[in-house]
Amino acid sequence: MSERLREKLNILADAAKYDVSCSSSGSDRKNTNKGVGNGHKSGICHTYTEDGRCVSLLKILFTNHCIFDCAYCVSRKSNDIERAAFTVDEVVELTMNFYRRNYIEGLFLSSGIFKNADFTMERLLRVVKKLRLEQNYNGYIHLKTIPGASDELITEAGLYADRMSINLEMPTEAGLKLLAPEKSHQDVIKPLGFVKNQIIQFKEEKKLIKSVPKFVPAGQSTQMVIGATPETDKEIMHTAAAFYKNFSLKRVYYSGYIPISNDSRMPILGTQPPLLRENRLYQTDWLMRFYGFDVRELLNDANPHLDTDIDPKLSWALRNMHHFPIDINTADYKTILRVPGIGVGSAQKIVQARKFGKLYIHQLKKIGIAYNRAKHFIICADTPYQLKDFQSHQIKGFILAESQSKYLKTPSEQLLLF
Amino acid sequence: MIYIFDGSLEGLLTAVFEWFERKSGNVKLTPQSKYQPDAFMPSFEILTNRAKADRVWKGLAKRMGRDWMRRVYCAYLSELEEMHQEIFGFCIYIFQHPAGAEKNYGNAHVLNIAQTARKVEREKHRMEAFIRFQKTADGLFYCGIDPDFNVIPLLVNHFKNRYADQQWIIYDIKRHYGILYNLQTVEEIEMDVDINLLKKANQHMLDEQELLYADLWKDYFKSTNIVARKNTKLHKQHVPKRYWKYLTEKL
Numbered sequence: 001m002s003e004r005l006r007e008k009l010n011i012l013a014d015a016a017k018y019d020v021s022c023s024s025s026g027s028d029r030k031n032t033n034k035g036v037g038n039g040h041k042s043g044i045c046h047t048y049t050e051d052g053r054c055v056s057l058l059k060i061l062f063t064n065h066c067i068f069d070c071a072y073c074v075s076r077k078s079n080d081i082e083r084a085a086f087t088v089d090e091v092v093e094l095t096m097n098f099y100r101r102n103y104i105e106g107l108f109l110s111s112g113i114f115k116n117a118d119f120t121m122e123r124l125l126r127v128v129k130k131l132r133l134e135q136n137y138n139g140y141i142h143l144k145t146i147p148g149a150s151d152e153l154i155t156e157a158g159l160y161a162d163r164m165s166i167n168l169e170m171p172t173e174a175g176l177k178l179l180a181p182e183k184s185h186q187d188v189i190k191p192l193g194f195v196k197n198q199i200i201q202f203k204e205e206k207k208l209i210k211s212v213p214k215f216v217p218a219g220q221s222t223q224m225v226i227g228a229t230p231e232t233d234k235e236i237m238h239t240a241a242a243f244y245k246n247f248s249l250k251r252v253y254y255s256g257y258i259p260i261s262n263d264s265r266m267p268i269l270g271t272q273p274p275l276l277r278e279n280r281l282y283q284t285d286w287l288m289r290f291y292g293f294d295v296r297e298l299l300n301d302a303n304p305h306l307d308t309d310i311d312p313k314l315s316w317a318l319r320n321m322h323h324f325p326i327d328i329n330t331a332d333y334k335t336i337l338r339v340p341g342i343g344v345g346s347a348q349k350i351v352q353a354r355k356f357g358k359l360y361i362h363q364l365k366k367i368g369i370a371y372n373r374a375k376h377f378i379i380c381a382d383t384p385y386q387l388k389d390f391q392s393h394q395i396k397g398f399i400l401a402e403s404q405s406k407y408l409k410t411p412s413e414q415l416l417l418f
Numbered sequence: 419m420i421y422i423f424d425g426s427l428e429g430l431l432t433a434v435f436e437w438f439e440r441k442s443g444n445v446k447l448t449p450q451s452k453y454q455p456d457a458f459m460p461s462f463e464i465l466t467n468r469a470k471a472d473r474v475w476k477g478l479a480k481r482m483g484r485d486w487m488r489r490v491y492c493a494y495l496s497e498l499e500e501m502h503q504e505i506f507g508f509c510i511y512i513f514q515h516p517a518g519a520e521k522n523y524g525n526a527h528v529l530n531i532a533q534t535a536r537k538v539e540r541e542k543h544r545m546e547a548f549i550r551f552q553k554t555a556d557g558l559f560y561c562g563i564d565p566d567f568n569v570i571p572l573l574v575n576h577f578k579n580r581y582a583d584q585q586w587i588i589y590d591i592k593r594h595y596g597i598l599y600n601l602q603t604v605e606e607i608e609m610d611v612d613i614n615l616l617k618k619a620n621q622h623m624l625d626e627q628e629l630l631y632a633d634l635w636k637d638y639f640k641s642t643n644i645v646a647r648k649n650t651k652l653h654k655q656h657v658p659k660r661y662w663k664y665l666t667e668k669l
């Protein structure tokens with residue numbers, strides 16, 4: 001019996017790992033009914049895989065049987081792999097036992113679509129209900145919304161789950177049509193919009209009536225696969241920005257494509273996954289959400305691709321040298337955030353510290369900014385007076401010369417001699 | 419001037435009180451265990467006084483918010499040698515300046531306390547993540563740890579709230595004390611024998627299903643790994659090697 005359970009876990013955890021969402025944060029669910037478990041506001045990463053990603057949830061597919069045949073998915077109908085399915089009780093037992101031993105923060109439940117969307121969603125709903133109502137489980141639950149499921153099932157699921165998400169998979173409609181002709185972005189947009197409206201409605205009702213239950217308190221997220229289809233960074237980030245704005249998403253994930261087949265429409269087996277590009281995209285995503293940048297400042301028709309040798313913030317600063325240098329003792333918070341080498345934490349400390357006196361270079365270094373990088377863009381109380389004005393490419397040269405970045409080890413293209 | 423105190427938090431706060439009463443000028447604070455008589459500097463022994471310590475603590479609380487009180491406590495729990503002097507200097511700085519002085523990250527004491535408190539909180543967060551309970555045959559969940567700093571007092575609330583319906587023990591192997599939750603309250607305990615349940619010899623003490631779940635967890639850990647993205651340096655950065663002996667999946 002336990003052998004079969006171990007087999008099922010191996011198959012269904014392996015198939016679920018390509019959905020990179022790992023967050024367990026955003027829920028302040030409390031253990032009020034003498035049950036077990038609670039949410040942790042900032043999430044907890046219980047361990048990390050050998051590739052460096054955090055494991056905080058039990059991430060499994062309910063089953064990897066699927067009626068669809070999307071070319072980028074390892075569980076597609078036409079792929080000859082071992083198929084398995086959990087029972088509701090098995091998933092509940094596994095989750096509760098792992099949780100009690102503090103192995104996980106919660107459950108991440110996805111599924112291939114078998115029979116039809118409603119049948120699948122109803123099974124997932126049964127698992128979630130059993131955990132919350134029978135087991136008195138108050139930990140984190142991330143549930144995938146099955147596109148095409150009925151509104152009633154989705155609403156009921158939202159009462160028990162902390163986060164719900166659906167994956168866009170391909171950044172543009174054209175890309176999606178190329179690899180999964182049966183699907184379209186509309187299948188994703190409709191449920192995202194529906195859940196977003198429900199979240200707003202429940203929040204409004206909660207202001208008037210105290211006993212209104214929580215509905216998807218940790219919000220929604222989505223995921224895009226990078227590198228399977230030839231979209232530019234500009235198209236990817238503009239899509240992401242549109243989805244953040246229109247659906248109030250908490251996160252968009254960018255997953256570098258890991259080749260799983262020899263299909264000629266996509267990179268074949270053995271191609272390196274685009275890890276550097278993925279890293280730059282996440283840096284751009286952070287700039288949009290925490291540093292107040294608009295996506296059009298970072299990626300537009302003039303610059304449709306992100307630089308690989310420097311990060312997007314430095315790249316923007318070098319293209320906009322007319323904004324710099326700024327005086328660190330008088331500039332406002334928003335401007336300080338835009339200086340390469342100064343992060344959100346340091347910017348806040350600077351603004352607080354300068355109420356007590358002018359800031360000198362040694363103090364800035366102690367606060368923790370990357371001074372070697374930032375010095376080209378700021379003036380402090382004791383900055384030496386500079387007669388020479390440097391050009392962008394010269395400053396880029398200085399920074400790269402001192403840089404310890406792991407990406408610089410990879411050789412770039414041939415030197416231009418003329 | 420050298421002040422000698424007993425090493426406890428109350429002793430430290432009493433020292434702050436004595437400094438303001440005596441106005442001793444430049445003072446070096448040392449715990450009794452580290453004291454070496456100095457030919458050139460006079461020394462004064464601090465007698466820990468609970469009432470005086472309370473007055474200092476309340477005085478600090480009136481001037482700073484709860485988050486800074488917690489930072490001072492965390493800095494003390496770090497058990498780092500230089501922290502006693504830093505906390506002493508920090509308290510004096512706070513009392514000598516108007517309210518809001520703790521925001522001055524330009525001052526060395528403020529910055530040090532903030533950075534050390536951050537290290538302790540990170541260790542606590544790592545403990546919340548890496549503690550792996552094992553179910554014993556009598557239904558008790560046990561875990562032994564050896565954190566870099568003394569973070570067990572900070573773990574009490576989290577585990578009490580989360581595992582409200584099971585009995586558990588978290589034991590600090592290095593510092594020889596631990597906490598036990600008995601479904602009502604959390605108590606401090608000391609065990610005579612340090613038991614490492616992970617050793618094969620002790621396996622008869624475990625619940626019958628325990629090995630199955632340990633195996634399932636190891637299977638899961640292997641299945642979620644994407645081999646094409648292997649990055650051992652990043653992996654070790656997140657899960658430093660010194661924690662590996664306590665993680666079921668690494669054994």
